[in-house]
Amino acid sequence: VTPEGRTPAAAAAVARVFREEAGRLVGALYGATRDFDLAEECVQEALISALETWPASGLPERPGAWLATTARRKAIDRLRREHRLREKLTLLEHEPVRPSYEPEDRLRLIFTCCHPALGREAQVALTLRAVGGLTTPEIARAFLVSEPTMAQRIVRAKRKIVEAGIPYRVPEGPELTERLGEVLAALYLLFNEGYLSSAGPEPTRRDIAADAEWLAGLLLRLLPSEPEVMGLLALIRLHMARAAARFDGSGRLVLLPDQDRSLWDRRQIEDAGRLIRRAGAYGRPGPYQLQAAIAALHAEAPSWEATDWQEIVALYTFLHGLQPSPVVRLNRAIALRHLEGPAAALAEVDGLAAELDGYHLLHATRAELLRALGRLPEARAEDAAALRLTQNPAERELLRERLLGQ
Amino acid sequence: MLLFCNDDTWEKVSPDELKAMYGEIGAWWEKHSKAGTIFGGAQLQPARTATTVRHENGGTLVTDGPFIEAKETVGGFALVEVADLDGALQLAKTWPAKGSVEVRPLVPDNMSGM
16 A cells, blocks of 8 residues: 555556546646646646545546546636636636547647756656646655655746746647657656666655656657657667566666566567567658667567677667767677677777766776676776766665675 | 857957858848847947946945856847747747857836836
8 A cells, every 4th residue: 555545556547547637637728728837737736636535435437527627626716816817717617628639739738848948857847747647746756856846846847838938839840850859858868767766666656667658658649650759669668578677586686688588578579669660661760769779679689699789789880870979889889899899899988988987887888898808806996986976776786796796 | 039159259250250240140130120020139349348336235346347257248139029939949049140049038018117
């Protein structure tokens, strides 16, 4: 039973309802009031009311309608209390707010929440709240910050939307590509945040990696012919397909080469492969499609040794051409080891040492390569450097074990 | 829109380049003024001409130089009328001079107390 006094199954059912309804309701209320802050706030209050009353009364027969009525009532109360916007009030009092089934509504909402005029953290928090129907305490717990800090982040973001005049609109033409990149980056950050921090079962923390997958799936339903959206969704699904093998029986992190591949979700991997091929047919490659293709090659390989390293190195080279980054070069070097040996890979990694000195995976990779070359004292020093640079408990434990084993 | 620039770069360019730059800026300004998007603004003399008056401890303090010492300083401003932030950002992206453009909404008359 969770701290809210609900069983996990009931909590999951409520979360599903909130996900499906929250974004539609914010869109519908925004349409009626033209007030983003009011619409978002009242929907959030309706969700909180539901959390307070549903555990005792059970899920209403039509939960969407229940939430719509409650959110509308909250909006009317608020407008009355503030003696403002009389015509909006009249509108709300006489016209029932129905959750819109117009896909454009939630799409507009996503683009508003992920507008580049908002910081990445604010984009992510606001998207989870307004589109995903998460409550502020849930988001705060997921990001390991206090509730007041998260609440303030959300308030600031909404204030900026209203005061700076961030439009409620789906961008068009060449602007769409640019702005879509912003949305995808926010969703990928959200996924990574959830996926990397999920160190074993933690019932009090919401699985926001699953929320990221849901949001990416929603985005694909709303923009069905954008190959990069398919790429991101495939990438997320490929990671999730391997989730069961990431930790051993005692909760210790297991890296890709050592994972029990029979635990991987084959159906999920095949689905992702289909999605990647569908995206490829558009002939518009992009960073997410390439990363997904690399992840798919790993997922489809019978073993670490029998992975198609040639193709992986080629894909990393292509990716680096599209989006040059030292992290991409590091990953390319890791793959290169299997084609050209550890010495060649080490030479590549050494070339990145200055740029990635503060990145723990640079040091962990150097340690691996040095070990393979029999340079054990240097490998030890690099593992120690990696340990100092990461806070992730699972990674720390793995590095400590390596240091003890040497 | 606050138009930031690096005074040094402006003073280092050749007269021909300067002329070309002013030409581009002039054309940009005229185009958007004619369209009614720009309804005011000015170019400022370089930051070395700045004098700052600080109101402190009940008195005033006059100092040489801009309020904030920075590589890029405000070189001018444009008052623009657009539908929303995206309209302003689109316009800012076409600003022909290098440097940075800070976009801020104006306070409406009925709220400014002026």
